[in-house]
Amino acid sequence: MKFDFKQFILLFFILLVASLDSVERYFELDQIAFWGIGLGLLIIYGISYYLNRKFAPTIVFFIILHFCRYINEWFTQLIGTNFNGTYFLIPVVLFTLLILFFPRIKSTIGWWHKESVDRKLILQMLLAVGISSIAMFIYLKMNQSSIDRFIGMLPEGSFLFLIVMGIAYAVLNAVVEEYIFRGMIWNGLEKIMTNKPLIIFTQAAIFGISHYWGLPGGITGVVLIFFWSLYLGYIRQKTGGILAVIGLHFGANLLQYFMLFLFR
Template sequence: MNFTETGGIDLPEYNADGRERFFIFLSIAVFSIAVFEEVRTLFVVPVLLLLFLLIGFYFKWKSLFYLNIPLFVLTFVNIFPYAKNFWPGTLVFALLFYFFAFSKIRDARLLRWLAKGEVSKQVLGLSILFVLSASIALFLWFYLLDPDINDIKENFPKGDIPLLIAAGLGFAIFNAIAEEFLFRGILFEALLTTRISIVWALLIQALSFGILHLYGFPRGWVGVGLAGIYGLMTGLIRILSKGIYYPVLVHIFADITIAGIVLFFAK
């Protein structure tokens, strides 16, 4: 993502028309409510997202079509009862389907988000600030609310310290890459093709990211709020750095904090 000389933001060359914009917003809304158990068990979400994917294919709405590839695959996989135990593997799996169409997505000029980006004093300063504030917020959430995270802890291996550290680092790296690619990459880029303001694009992707954490870490509605704020932070880093690498790095440090809490502080 590039800034113009006037301080604005360069929008994607691909411009979704009015009908495609409607389905992009609808896709993100439907995907976001899939986190609710009552909705997930009805199989409605993957069916709708598959329908939106096919609509995008039929009308050659490339932004809608490519957006719904990972959204459909992820929600379909999550139908199965134990799928949540394999996170972030399920999200990585969904992203693999997206990247199978790498060359076509690139030709459609919808892969700008995959740029490395640039680091500046502003990006570096904000990154450090966001890492520290997120780590503090996560510890405060854990100690003040005393949440039950046994389901998360059970997904980590049990063993000696080196094994736990390796598992924690592996989780942090893969989870950060996968979540940033989906939310600050694919989803955010799709929102920009609708020509809504950058503020609304930031807010919508952050809201979707926050809702995803209703049963994650941090969890509950407080967790949704904290994760949503963090989505705004990493979204801002993506804009300022003009790429996806630095949001991923910032996210990795937050996930290292999460892994540390789960492995060494949770009962």
């Protein structure tokens, strides 16, 4: 696959905005940096709209993520829990409203449709969740000293309450992260790439690196999530949407949640 200069610029933009997403999630920004990044994103949007109008909505999504930063922080403090599923929930809802009310934006979103999943694929996905859970258990076992922060985030309460919280965590995290990575980032990549394996590899690399500060984290976590994301990308490509990968992500997150209790 040959890239022209326009494609290189747009690819650089999507890598840049995805990087800013991770930086803003885990690092403090002063007001100058916040407004400077916001201005930069608006400039990137203008250039993207000029180069490829179908690519531009991906930048709009990341602009919303950026300017919702303080609302995101307020919301997580209000509900007393702070993970990607709650931190990015409001921007995801806002952009979904744009999709619903602006047909021009909806026409550029390739995954906004119902997909079909057969029984064979469901069994394959269940096997993948099982394998990923074994890998996660081994990771937690070998990195007990580095997971205290996440263990400290586990809720207290009755058994039923813990189950409800686990399901809520798994659902929100799966929906939001798949919306961002196999949804909007993938959406931008497919507007500038025709090579599907390259799209799968690129989104997996972005997702893996973004988990450096997450669970699993560090270099080992990046590698594990990279390979997991390759499979998620394969399912995303096979089904054409994000419902199946949300289901996969949900299963992995739910098992991860209950595994943490074993190490508390």
